[in-house]
Amino acid sequence: MMAGAFRIALPAGLVLASLILCAPFGIPGTNPRAGVEAASTQLDPEEREGLARLVGTCKKCHEDVCKEWEGTLHAQSWTDPVFQAEIAELPDKGESCAPCHAPQELLLGGLGKLPRARMKDREVGVNCVTCHMLGNRYSGPFDSTGHGGVDADEAFRKPDLCTSCHGQPEVRPQHDQGTSFRAAARGERPAGCQDCHMPPVTRKLVTSPTIKEKYTIGEQACRMHTFVGARRGDLLRLAALVEAVVQGDHLEVSITATTGHALPASEGRVVRLLLEVTEPKEAAARVLKTWSHGAGSLPANDVVKISAPLGAVKRAQLRLEQVLPKVPGRTEEIVQVFTRQEIER
Numbered sequence: 001m002m003a004g005a006f007r008i009a010l011p012a013g014l015v016l017a018s019l020i021l022c023a024p025f026g027i028p029g030t031n032p033r034a035g036v037e038a039a040s041t042q043l044d045p046e047e048r049e050g051l052a053r054l055v056g057t058c059k060k061c062h063e064d065v066c067k068e069w070e071g072t073l074h075a076q077s078w079t080d081p082v083f084q085a086e087i088a089e090l091p092d093k094g095e096s097c098a099p100c101h102a103p104q105e106l107l108l109g110g111l112g113k114l115p116r117a118r119m120k121d122r123e124v125g126v127n128c129v130t131c132h133m134l135g136n137r138y139s140g141p142f143d144s145t146g147h148g149g150v151d152a153d154e155a156f157r158k159p160d161l162c163t164s165c166h167g168q169p170e171v172r173p174q175h176d177q178g179t180s181f182r183a184a185a186r187g188e189r190p191a192g193c194q195d196c197h198m199p200p201v202t203r204k205l206v207t208s209p210t211i212k213e214k215y216t217i218g219e220q221a222c223r224m225h226t227f228v229g230a231r232r233g234d235l236l237r238l239a240a241l242v243e244a245v246v247q248g249d250h251l252e253v254s255i256t257a258t259t260g261h262a263l264p265a266s267e268g269r270v271v272r273l274l275l276e277v278t279e280p281k282e283a284a285a286r287v288l289k290t291w292s293h294g295a296g297s298l299p300a301n302d303v304v305k306i307s308a309p310l311g312a313v314k315r316a317q318l319r320l321e322q323v324l325p326k327v328p329g330r331t332e333e334i335v336q337v338f339t340r341q342e343i344e345r
């Protein structure tokens with residue numbers, strides 16, 4: 001059987017390590033390694049040893065970047081309880097998810113291509129090494145002297161780096177922002193994913209006080225590794241423009257998604273336009289329209305018009321919001337209000 005062959009191929013220390021690594025996943029009764037045994041995947045000959053340890057060392061010198069990254073879903077792309085609950089139910093226990101949720105170096109196959117799955121150290125998720133390394137070479141946006149010379153690569157400012165995982169409609173349409181991003185009218189809008197999801201900051205590439213000035217090129221126009229979304233950070237107010245006017249007995253609403261991609265960005269969430277009538281008071285808010293990922297989404301930068309009869313309504317609040325429902329691994333429904341405005345007649 002495959003499983004036996006796989007285990008024998010591993011050094012004894014690694015089998016032990018994989019057992020220890022199962023502990024922090026936090027989902028009782030699931031063993032993410034079980035999928036490894038069930039699937040016909042083999043350890044890639046190019047897969048690096050000691051990844052988790054290597055990622056840990058970056059913090060010695062790139063303190064700020066590492067702290068920012070630690071708080072993101074990239075750092076938890078394998079351990080995320082919602083993801084873990086979902087793969088526990090799958091026949092392959094998440095093996096087909098590993099190319100993006102536990103990837104090897106992007107540069108192995110090239111940017112924009114689906115990464116290769118990683119078999120080891122899955123709990124370090126999408127990490128520094130995934131995006132910046134290939135073998136012993138480092139790549140980044142600047143022509144810096146770090147690490148014996150970093151390969152300066154324009155690709156770090158472009159969407160392909162992100163769409164390796166965020167734009168694979170054939171493999172995972174549920175998590176595709178790339179297709180609608182490319183289809184959207186751009187005009188004067190910012191060019192890439194990084195412009196909105198990695199806020200700009202001016203600082204040194206190395207932020208640890210223990211590294212001497214002589215090794216650094218000084219302050220640069222850098223980007224924070226916070227990968228902000230609507231759940232964390234201040235992107236909510238950037239999601240959409242909503243204009244509402246009362247015309248006769250109707251409310252005319254124009255909505256423009258100002259995300260770089262369709263809204264909602266992903267499956268498993270719904271965007272809805274609500275009218276909460278306060279005079280005469282109604283028990284429940286009226287749902288004027290809902291949008292979901294794929295064909296039913298709000299396209300980026302296009303104006304969508306909705307007309308709603310007002311009847312006896314005198315005063316109301318109009319809200320555009322996104323709901324992430326309660327699912328296994330997420331104990332509470334998450335409601336994110338993009339915009340709200342008062343309507344009076």
Ligand code: HEC
Nearest residue numbers: 058062065066069126127128131140141156157205222223
């Ligand atoms: C998902 C991919 C991705 C991951 C993961 C990632 N980076 Fe980056 N990194 C980038 C991109 C893109 C840029 C370029 C940003 C820009 O345009 O300046 C960058 C830039 C940098 C820079 C140059 C300075 C700057 O902030 O622009 C350093 C240093 C760096 N990253 C270190 C790290 C370290 C350390 C980690 C792990 C904690 C990490 N990166 C994780 C994509 C990534």
Ligand code: HEC
Nearest residue numbers: 072073077080083100101103161162165193197227228229
């Ligand atoms: C190697 C695959 C991969 C690459 C490359 C990648 N991502 Fe991600 N990203 C993921 C996965 C997987 C998740 C979701 C993790 C989860 O919730 O389980 C994610 C989550 C996110 C989130 C939500 C983060 C949060 O903490 O709320 C944002 C925003 C994001 N990515 C933006 C980017 C941007 C911008 C880039 C390019 C600079 C990028 N990603 C590159 C795989 C990737």
Ligand code: HEC
Nearest residue numbers: 082083086087096097100165166168171172174175176266
């Ligand atoms: C082609 C790359 C890719 C593959 C393959 C992939 N994902 Fe993802 N996944 C992503 C990206 C990128 C995100 C973050 C953006 C988003 O949510 O759309 C994500 C987010 C998620 C989330 C959301 C987590 C949260 O907390 O909201 C779940 C759950 C998830 N993926 C489950 C899976 C499962 C289960 C599989 C395998 C059956 C899988 N994914 C395969 C790229 C991928």
Ligand code: HEC
Nearest residue numbers: 057058061128132140141142144145146150205215216217
């Ligand atoms: C001993 C300190 C040290 C450690 C540890 C370290 N770096 Fe660096 N790194 C540097 C120095 C010094 C520079 C160059 C800074 C400069 O020129 O201002 C640099 C630059 C970079 C850049 C610059 C990008 C560019 O565009 O030039 C990236 C990316 C990077 N490091 C990634 C990493 C990753 C990933 C790790 C962990 C695997 C890591 N570094 C660990 C010292 C370190």
Ligand code: HEC
Nearest residue numbers: 162166177181192193196229230231235238239259260265
């Ligand atoms: C013009 C700014 C802008 C650009 C460009 C942009 N986004 Fe977004 N993105 C947003 C906003 C605003 C949100 C929050 C609304 C939402 O949750 O859908 C968002 C949401 C997301 C989410 C869901 C985050 C979460 O917390 O669940 C992901 C993933 C994402 N974007 C990835 C990308 C990728 C990949 C690209 C490039 C192909 C990109 N974005 C380009 C503005 C942008």
